[in-house]
Amino acid sequence: MTRRLSATLLALSLICLQAIRAQTIDKTLASTLGPAELQDLYEICRHSTLTPEQQKDLSALLSEKNAMFMEFFRQNDGFLTLEQEKQLTGMKESAMRKVMSDEQLMQYFRYLATSDATRAGHEARDAVAAQMNLTYMERKYINNTFYVIEQESYALRMLYKGQTKRIREEIQKVYEREIGYLIQKSGIFVDRDMKATRKFILNDYAPLTPETAQEPAE
Incomplete structure (x- = not known):
């Protein structure tokens, strides 16, 4: 009885918290x-x-x-x-x-990019999976990486519309950052032509850092 009551109170608390955080008018x-x-x-x-x-x-x-x-x-x-x-x-x-503000605009533009970002993540995951065997987590990491790259790239193109050089530089920063995260998490590098290379093999996904890797991958 006590456990059920605690679970109910926790659920109600989460609902209230979500309501407080909800963004609306x-x-x-x-x-x-x-x-x-x-x-x-x-x-x-x-x-x-x-x-x-x-x-x-x-x-x-x-x-x-x-x-x-x-x-x-x-x-x-x-x-x-x-x-x-x-x-x-x-x-x-x-x-x-x-x-x-710029950050508020980025929040909105990221939302507009949701569908394209989802498609980009799935396409990247499938493209890399066709080149090498992937674990479940590696597939998720690749999907998430290219979701973020597409979403941020769209938002930056909208934010800096008309500033071609600035857009190119900012998108490059996003690409390098997210691919860097992907390598740390999975040992896999993917270039802009979607050619994938396994840089190293991770022994343990828990820390998700290169220090847990074997050098190099065959």
Whole structure:
């Protein structure tokens, strides 16, 4: 009985903790917004943590974007041109950049990259598995490595849009960092052409450091 009660209390505590940490719109602000502004703001705040003040400023800018949408809609008998849609997208992005910090923008852009990152992780895992025998954990490490590389690369391209050199440098840092982690965890190196090489064999996955490895792999 005591164990069941403890388990129940623990479950309730976890639910409450998740609710506290959930990212959403300030309730006072939400009560003042129309449906369109509320949805626009929710889609951003759900994936990036903004203060109530930031949410208020952002909602005001998003209202301008929605007003422009209505104007375009009425001008064209219920249709928007591709140029008008592009302009509205630009207004939303501009509003976010005015209000949000780089880290907040990165949080949101990472969310946008989720589907592509998932696919990239699976493709990398399968490509390496076709070249060498992999353990269950090695497959997970490779999947996770290329998930992060794709997700961070997309977010950086969005954050530094138009800054080609900066984007290239930042993405290279991500690649080197994540491949370095992959080598430490699995002993496997994967180049940009997806050619995999086993640098060493790990005796024990527990510490996940090169110090536990045999040199070199055959």
